[in-house]
Amino acid sequence: MIRFENDYTEGAHKRILERLWETNEEQTAGYGMDEHCEKARAYIRKACDVENADVHFLVGGTQTNTTIIASILRPHQGAIAAMTGHIAVHETGAIEATGHKVLTLPSDDGKIKAEQVKERFDAHWNDGTHEHMVQPGLVYISHPTENGTIYSKSELEELSKVCRECGLPLILDGARLGYGLAAKDSDLSLADIARLCDVFYIGGTKVGALFGEAVVIINDDLKKDFRYLIKQKGGLLAKGRLLGIQFETLFEDGLYYEISHHAVEMAMMIREAFAEKGFSFRYDSPTNQQFPILPDEVLKELGKKYSFSFWEKVDDAHTAVRFCTSWSTKKEHVDMLTADIKALQGDWWPE
Amino acid sequence: MIRFENDYTEGAHKRILERLWETNEEQTAGYGMDEHCEKARAYIRKACDVENADVHFLVGGTQTNTTIIASILRPHQGAIAAMTGHIAVHETGAIEATGHKVLTLPSDDGKIKAEQVKERFDAHWNDGTHEHMVQPGLVYISHPTENGTIYSKSELEELSKVCRECGLPLILDGARLGYGLAAKDSDLSLADIARLCDVFYIGGTKVGALFGEAVVIINDDLKKDFRYLIKQKGGLLAKGRLLGIQFETLFEDGLYYEISHHAVEMAMMIREAFAEKGFSFRYDSPTNQQFPILPDEVLKELGKKYSFSFWEKVDDAHTAVRFCTSWSTKKEHVDMLTADIKALQGDWWPE
Amino acid sequence: MIRFENDYTEGAHKRILERLWETNEEQTAGYGMDEHCEKARAYIRKACDVENADVHFLVGGTQTNTTIIASILRPHQGAIAAMTGHIAVHETGAIEATGHKVLTLPSDDGKIKAEQVKERFDAHWNDGTHEHMVQPGLVYISHPTENGTIYSKSELEELSKVCRECGLPLILDGARLGYGLAAKDSDLSLADIARLCDVFYIGGTKVGALFGEAVVIINDDLKKDFRYLIKQKGGLLAKGRLLGIQFETLFEDGLYYEISHHAVEMAMMIREAFAEKGFSFRYDSPTNQQFPILPDEVLKELGKKYSFSFWEKVDDAHTAVRFCTSWSTKKEHVDMLTADIKALQGDWWPE
Amino acid sequence: MIRFENDYTEGAHKRILERLWETNEEQTAGYGMDEHCEKARAYIRKACDVENADVHFLVGGTQTNTTIIASILRPHQGAIAAMTGHIAVHETGAIEATGHKVLTLPSDDGKIKAEQVKERFDAHWNDGTHEHMVQPGLVYISHPTENGTIYSKSELEELSKVCRECGLPLILDGARLGYGLAAKDSDLSLADIARLCDVFYIGGTKVGALFGEAVVIINDDLKKDFRYLIKQKGGLLAKGRLLGIQFETLFEDGLYYEISHHAVEMAMMIREAFAEKGFSFRYDSPTNQQFPILPDEVLKELGKKYSFSFWEKVDDAHTAVRFCTSWSTKKEHVDMLTADIKALQGDWWPE
Missing domain, CATH: 3.90.1150.10 (Aspartate Aminotransferase, domain 1)
Structure with missing residues (x-):
């Protein structure tokens, strides 16, 4: 057969295994405070063209989405997402388990539109009983989506503009980000994404790593105490170097x-x-x-x-x-x- | 104007105020352990024709729904409800705040059908990746619904039958239950509801009381430790007698x-x-x-x-x-x- | 017997019952948006000598503590409290149910000291692995305490000073506040409390009302969206007027x-x-x-x-x-x- | 330096890296449904001498404790643990984040005694206001403890006996289990632990693996739907084989x-x-x-x-x-x- x-049927790219082998006996500090993580962070900041981005490494996608969203929202707020979004369907209610509703928008192809977000936002605030309803607190998109589709630069720009007007952080789930960047018709670079989103992650599990997702926090307001959240949600790997080594390998020369x-x-x-x-x-x-x-x-x-x-x-x-x-x-x-x-x-x- | x-623009039925006045100087035990609560429980058990039902008094509807649902579900389970259901729309995500997703079904008139529940249940279990999705854990209906509509006896019997086949407790939100029972075409009695549901509540706030909802737990498996849940969710009124006196008045002679x-x-x-x-x-x-x-x-x-x-x-x-x-x-x-x-x-x- | x-064995002060009777047929808006609530808010603001305080009415103490604390803390933060504090012992884990740890301090008499708070705060931040531990996020005290003791003005001033230095909101549980203010040796006025705390509540349930607690939010940073939290935690009474009428009566002339x-x-x-x-x-x-x-x-x-x-x-x-x-x-x-x-x-x- | x-300063035992290399191009099913996981499960069941134990693989310790505890407790229940227990101190409130209080017992050396558990349990149930307090729902121990100490067979037998009498599942955190089993004076085998505990885990991260913990569920009542919980709490690794391969290597011949x-x-x-x-x-x-x-x-x-x-x-x-x-x-x-x-x-x- x-x-x-x-897209996770094999192990990892052989260069990653080689690096794990080469570094195996190195003694390093735990929990992502080692030099490999530092190097990986530097490579990723450069790739994103954002010098002061915070970069954190987590283990898997559900955990990463949960950690990001729980870190941002207050208890009465929810995450706007396509009804097909991973957080809405395939995470066993992980977002709800942290206390937050996923506010779904209809979608034919996995994408959501700027005007849908605006309408949802306005509908909330124009309703006289808005405090009886979950307040939109952020917007979550996947790129590529769960249906393989991608946002164009202009689509993401419009979404980003509406989100900023509404004060809604824009979060991008990049579990398959590499495949979106590599799509023939894509006009979106990593730097564009960093410019237009508040937080996003670069998926490793499905793109060459054994496992691992690199969270990039652009918006300064969302950086505070994020490591506490990672620890609480179970994502602070004792041997954090394993994540650092993998992303170092993936990003040092364009792999x-x-x-x-x-x-x-x-x-x-x-x-x-x-x-x-x-x-x-x-x-x-x-x-x-x-x-x-x-x-x-x-x-x-x-x-x-x-x-x-x-x-x-x-x-x-x-x-x-x-x-x-x-x-x-x-x-x-x-x-x-x-x-x-x-x-x-x-x-x-x-x- | x-x-x-x-339906909550005035205070309470005058007989209730009179009783609060008459009993005001009585000294009673707190937290619903007084004689008025006991009497009210007895009247309600009789009205429901279920001798061993557990009856508890809570303050308001959102609190009551939250307490019931949090008491029943395990963390990976959700509540099936009409997309117009109160818990789905107008409780500021109170259910999600206890960690659970509301699994919504389309509805034109506020009601859901037995076959919709069956389909949703089967869809979950037939999906090969079901553990990636929230498991249906109970069914929530309102009677009357938020749209004023009511279930007929045969409709509720079908729903109840499907729920029991699927092992899903059937929960009825009766914030306006009196008005449903009094509807001209209604063929559903309180005893029918007690026979067909696992837990339901009899609304007082909108039907003559100052405030208060009487939860009736029929299913023995769902009775355990319910008072802990009431306390944790903020519903255990210190002067529980206030609720007892009101429901005693409402149910002693058919008021x-x-x-x-x-x-x-x-x-x-x-x-x-x-x-x-x-x-x-x-x-x-x-x-x-x-x-x-x-x-x-x-x-x-x-x-x-x-x-x-x-x-x-x-x-x-x-x-x-x-x-x-x-x-x-x-x-x-x-x-x-x-x-x-x-x-x-x-x-x-x-x- | x-x-x-x-201190909740009887109903309410007779003037409160009289006012409920007199106002019973008035038609008012729901959820605390009526004129009685507005008047009560004005009286309380005046009593606290803080013109722009936000005043909200909730039903009971556990609910009030939970709502305040859940509104303030981020997920990785906890509430510092005496080990005898109500939230630490007698609320069936209501704070934990919203996701937060209660960080307890030893106490002989129910009170905590400024230096204890400072030590706890420093101990957290001086620990190299602080992100593996719950971060202190606020300080909770009761006045009077669960042991009947009270803070002196100088004690509260010291606590307040330390809290402000540490950036920890100071929350005062005033379930029995009246009895603290009335204590013979007390040198603390309501205005002092308003000056020294960030959020506190004035207990009605144990001090003449049928039920009800008035939350006073002094700190502007903690005011945002509080009504959403009240609704989510089940405290937004449909007939909010009931709370307004009671606090209006208690505060219009010093009752x-x-x-x-x-x-x-x-x-x-x-x-x-x-x-x-x-x-x-x-x-x-x-x-x-x-x-x-x-x-x-x-x-x-x-x-x-x-x-x-x-x-x-x-x-x-x-x-x-x-x-x-x-x-x-x-x-x-x-x-x-x-x-x-x-x-x-x-x-x-x-x- | x-x-x-x-005990997590290096990578993994070289045999584990070799096996990851050898199996790297194998195509397997995801989420722990592959043959390596199956083999590892069989080895572990045999090592525990319990044929029908459920064995699951998770990524890290905090996540594992959280998943186990959240799976077992109802909302009003808490976990009894030593005040020095990992869940009480070093998991950033992960247990509280799932809604549950950690009920701490004093301990000089990281261990708790059977009689302490009994006293705590009795104290709860003998208190007339027990529903105002968190109900003990399980007992958590670490072996070895965070202080390096270990339980003797007779100590664990007594603990287990009390737990069974009280209806409290006994959970053993084995993040360093290997080092406990290997201690010179230890008279506890893996089979003893399986006989005396309801759920425990065998730590890999600190004992030769890159990462990974193997949860063993002995008590049939606690097996249901555990994979949903793993997924929700972020522990269901897409390439679950990575965990299977590691535990297969560790347990196939006594490594x-x-x-x-x-x-x-x-x-x-x-x-x-x-x-x-x-x-x-x-x-x-x-x-x-x-x-x-x-x-x-x-x-x-x-x-x-x-x-x-x-x-x-x-x-x-x-x-x-x-x-x-x-x-x-x-x-x-x-x-x-x-x-x-x-x-x-x-x-x-x-x-």
Whole structure:
């Protein structure tokens, strides 16, 4: 079985393992106060073009979202997010467990629009009984989204502008950030994101690391005491160096971008194979997740050799599924898959 | 200004004030351990026809919902509710503040259906990644709903059956329960509710009391240590007798039902006046809340003399509003209002 | 049985009941936005000599403490309090239920000292691993304390000074504030408290009202969005007027002070009776709670006619107990009790 | 600088790194559903001699304690622990952040006694106002404790017996479990612990792994839905295999015990060196943490070459400090240290 079901099926990029090996006997201070973490912070600040950003390393995505959001909100506030947002759906209520409601906005493709945020904000404040309702306290977006889609620079600029007008910190979940930056049509750089968001994180788990997410806090007002929050939410790794070493490796010479490009390239090959065969897609994704809508017989056929994720039933005979590539996807596997797609035949075929 | 904006514009039924006066110098134990509370509990158990129900008295609705739900759920569980449910919209995230998500179901009229609950439950358990999502842990309904609508006996029986099949306690918010029981077409008795729900509460604040809600716990599994929860959530009144005396008065000889009927009767007069004039209604409510859709000019006209609540804009020229009656509504005020409705004239009139 | 077991054994001062009766048919806005609340706020601001204080009305003490503390602290912060403080012992973990630790200081008499706060604060910040520990976020005191003791003006000034130096808001739980202000040796006025604290509350439940606590927020930084917190924590009474009417009555012409003085006077009579008989006291209380240490035979004898609270065993043959007076204590009951104390005889008697 | 300041100064045992390297390109399912996790679970069940134990892998200690405790307690319950317990002191209020109070017991050496638990439990239930206080809901111990001390088999049997009589689950924090099992005088096996506790965890972070803790749930009543809790609290690692591979390596052939013994052996050498020189110890620890009380001049001298942790001032001239060894401590470093201890000279010296 060749796995395309998600983007965390293998370990880590071999350079990361090498570095863990080389540094293994070094004795360092704990909890992220070591030199590897310091170096990684410096590389990331430079990549973001923000000299005084605070950079922290956490273990996983749910933990990172929870820690950021709990750090910012007061008890009566909630986080505005797409109804498909990871915090709204796939974190077992981790945000609610810290006391906060996720205020969802409808979304077709995982993205939310500046005007939706403005409307939600105004609706709250124009309601005479607003103190009976959860107050919007921040805006959460994912880039790329859970549907593989990305924000354009102008879209993010508009969102950022509305958020600043409303006094709502803009938080970007970058669990797959590398794949968004590497998307062919993307006009958003890391520096743009740093300029337009208040807090964001650079995902390592899905982009070459064994695990780890690097939180970047741009807004000075949100920096205070963040390490307490990390500790309380279980993210302050005793051997914090493990995170430092990984992000140092990913950011010292552009490895993060290089492997992200590879994943996107592999995804585009799969995309084209399906498209050439006439299949349509549930979302128009330029990143490492592809969502073809396939006849159930095709699923059955491909399922013999490849694993992929069920997404949703489209009709009685068709299903949207997800194929993921990653930094670790082997070209030979993709070649095999695209050949098999090309060779597909059957009654279901649109003549 | 004559107020129809809500059902808590006056103090309490005069018999309740009289009893507070008569008992004022009695010395009693605190925290609901006095004889008045005991008597009130006995009256309520009898009214519910459940000898061994646990009956507790709390101060207000948000507190009561929060206490019940926090008592039942484990941290990874949420409360299924209509998207219009009080806990979903108008409690400033009180449920989330105890760590739990409200899992909302679409609803046109404030009610939810047995099959919706079943689908939501199945959807959770059929999803391969269910532990990444909040587990449904109970079902919350309001009766009457926030839209004035009520469940029929057969509807509640179906809901109850599905809940029991799924192992989901059924919780009924009865902030306006009296007005639901008094609705002309209602075939649901208090005993039916006690038979079909696991926990519910009988609202006092909106039905003749100064304040107070009586929680009735039917399901033995949900009784344990409930007083700890009441205390922690701030509902254990030092002078608990105040609640006992009020519910004793309301339930010793049927006062609760009598004043509920009065409110519904007044509401029906208002309803008919609007209907006769050709206006339609946002919801088909047989209870004390009425939601006529009115031309904005009519609102302006009636607004000179009467207060009512804005509900929602229906179109550019029409608005749904809410008129409430209550145990304290004066017939002379309703007569005045209906006469004024009858006398309405204007360009907006459908010829 | 004549009850001295606590200070909430009766209803309310008769003038309060009269006012509830007189105003019962008034139609008012809900949730504390009515004229009675406005008047009560004005009276209280004047009594505190702080024109721009925010005044809010809540239902009970646990709820009030929880709401204030949850409003102020960030998730990693805790409340410094005496180990005997109400929030530390007798609120079923209500503070912890909002996510915050109570950081306790040792105390013999219920009070804490300025230097204890300073030491605790310094100990936190001088520890190299401070982010692994809960950060002190505010200081909570009770006045009078749970042991009936009171702060002198100079003690409160020192505490306030340290708190301001450390950036820790000083919160005063005034559930029995009237009895503290009325204590013979007290040199603290309400205006002093308003000058020295950041937030405090004036207890009504134990001082003449049916129920209700008036929160006074002095510190501008702590005012924002407080009504959201009240609503979320279940304290926003639909018929908020009930609280307004009660505090209006208590503060329009000094009733609050007058009835507080009565309670203290009654307590002093009881105190003297025990003292004259040679009994000592667990705490040196100048307020409405008295804690004589009595031989168990005396307890048995007095227990036939009077109820009082067990406090703690002192040795095999002696027990500290609590006798409370209140605004409602009848002089004839106190006369009866003091006569009975005077008449006590037995083997236990120190010759 | 040679570091003895804690037991997480290096990476991981080299066999673990080798295995991560060997398995790096394997494609596995996520979230702990892979074969390595399955194998590790089987090894651990066997080591515990409990066939049907549930075994889960989490990332770090604070997270693990929080997840276990939040899974077990109802909202009004707290965790009994030594006042020195990790959850009471060094987790930034993580337990409180899930809503629960830590109910502390005094302890000289980090351990708690069966009779202390019994007394605390009885004190709660014998108090007439118990519902005003946090109900004891479980008992938490560390083994070894934060002070390096260990429970004997008979001590743990008594604790377990009392806990079972009181209906309190017994939870054992085994962050350093290996070092406890390897202590010379220890008569407690892993199987004993599994027999006597309801839930415990086997620490990896401090005993040879890069990171990771293995939770073992023995009590069937506490198994339900635990994976939801792990996810919500941020502990469900996407590449769960990383944890499986590490624990597989540690438990397939006894590596865990072997490296634990090494650490204890190194610690005993340091202990003897200090003891021979006439120094006393703050705690009598047979495990990898040693707490000598040293003259401040000695600290200064040793501090030039070695890092260790400040523990507490003992008097004006003496300080208790902590030296840790671990699986990775080099004998040559210990030899160097013991030689330097032996060579210590100075005025402070007891003649």
